[in-house]
Amino acid sequence: MEKYTSSELANLYQIHPNTIRLYERLGYITPSKRSANNYRVFTKLHVLQVKICRCIFGYPFTNKTIRNAGNEVMWASSKQDFRTGKQNAKQYIQIIEQELDIATKTTSLLYGWANEVKPKQFLAGGDYLSRKEVAAYFNTTVESVRNWERNRLIYSVREGEKGERLYSSSDFNRISIIYMLIQAGFSIASIQRSLVTYENGYKNEIITALNHPKYEELTSVGDRWIYELTRLKQAAKAIPSIFEELMTL
Structure with missing residues (x-):
């Protein structure tokens, strides 16, 4: 099984290692195990969980309902309840479409x-x-x-x-x-x-x-609102397939 340090996992998504630690602290990814020298050890499971997080974060024009729905997706992923996570992802997409x-x-x-x-x-x-x-x-x-x-x-x-x-x-x-x-x-x-x-x-x-x-x-305010929500929708549509990949681990 391939293993990753915090820095290696962060580099896959061009984010700071502290962001990985934040995701773990907030319950967005499964808690990592520790090596003999007490360093965090991440696996393919975490690679895909962080991928889900990156599909959700970083988009403006999201209201509280969209953010809460995104949290439900990530929390299900963290708990490794992948079927529920996939269902939550579909609901998340519907909420974005409404907005x-x-x-x-x-x-x-x-x-x-x-x-x-x-x-x-x-x-x-x-x-x-x-x-x-x-x-x-x-x-x-x-x-x-x-x-x-x-x-x-x-x-x-x-x-x-x-x-x-x-x-x-x-x-x-x-x-x-x-x-x-x-x-x-x-x-x-x-x-x-x-x-x-x-x-x-x-x-x-x-x-x-x-x-x-x-x-x-x-x-241009309205144009950008539509543009950013469309980007968010496209990112969200990738999440169900990530859950399918998680189910194969």
């Missing part, structure tokens, strides 16, 4: 917003969603939606039969753009400035209001 669908729709809205084209509505004209339903759609928390309200990013003047806040199609479109900008790393304050700028008719100054040097155009 990619949101990204695609929101980017379409963003192009309309930036170019003053009437956007396609996410919801049917007479449909309304509650805070809880909005949070569920974006895989976020009800408290996050409340926080957007408190910071005056979104408004809702309509209430349901139980007095709960309800959001219309236009509200939902606005929330979609807010969610995307938050995923891109913009602060609540900069998003608020941008929305106020847009509402006051200064479309050409939206990106200046965001005060983010990485993006020359507002639409």
Whole structure:
């Protein structure tokens, strides 16, 4: 059986040996055995487990739901429960696909917003969603939606039969753009400035209001979101076959 030191295993993936130790400490790979001189000893098992980790880490625009699903994949791998891990990997891919669908729709809205084209509505004209339903759609928390309200990013003047806040199609479109900008790393304050700028008719100054040097155009935010999620999806699709290889060890 081929054996590896921490440095040798790290070199396979061009990462630091401390990263291997971190994966072990967090339970993402099976604990290594020790040699007579107390050095960590890794095997082919760990090579494949780290390969799974590298398919999951290093991608921006991941929300908490995606990260949690990725953790479940790695923890199953670490426990050598490879069948469960393969199932978790398929669920992980589905969650990424859901986020990619949101990204695609929101980017379409963003192009309309930036170019003053009437956007396609996410919801049917007479449909309304509650805070809880909005949070569920974006895989976020009800408290996050409340926080957007408190910071005056979104408004809702309509209430349901139980007095709960309800959001219309236009509200939902606005929330979609807010969610995307938050995923891109913009602060609540900069998003608020941008929305106020847009509402006051200064479309050409939206990106200046965001005060983010990485993006020359507002639409490039959405393009990069889709690009990074597509990369993540491609990496994730390799994970089930890694579990199949693990089953043969």
